[in-house]
Amino acid sequence: MKLTRLVGECEDGECPALYVTDRGTLAVQGGLLTDHGREVPAHEAVVEIPAELIWKAVRDNLI
Structure with missing residues (x-):
């Protein structure tokens, strides 16, 4: 899979x-969260990113 940074x-x-x-999907890179209280399958992870990243991508018509 090829990732292009937005x-x-x-x-x-x-x-x-x-x-x-x-593949036409989005991927995020962020800090791994482990104290969220959710059950997450072993093949998945919950990560934290600043909301500003999403807003900037939308504002700049990147997604």
Whole structure:
């Protein structure tokens, strides 16, 4: 799968970011949350990103 970065918090690639995939889906990179109280399947994860990333992508017509 190919990821194309849409928006992110920094330029070094190790910060919250929003990507579009070559499958037409979105992928997020963020801090892994473990204290959320939800049951999450082993093949999934809950991550946290700043809401501003989504707003910026929408504002800039990236998604």
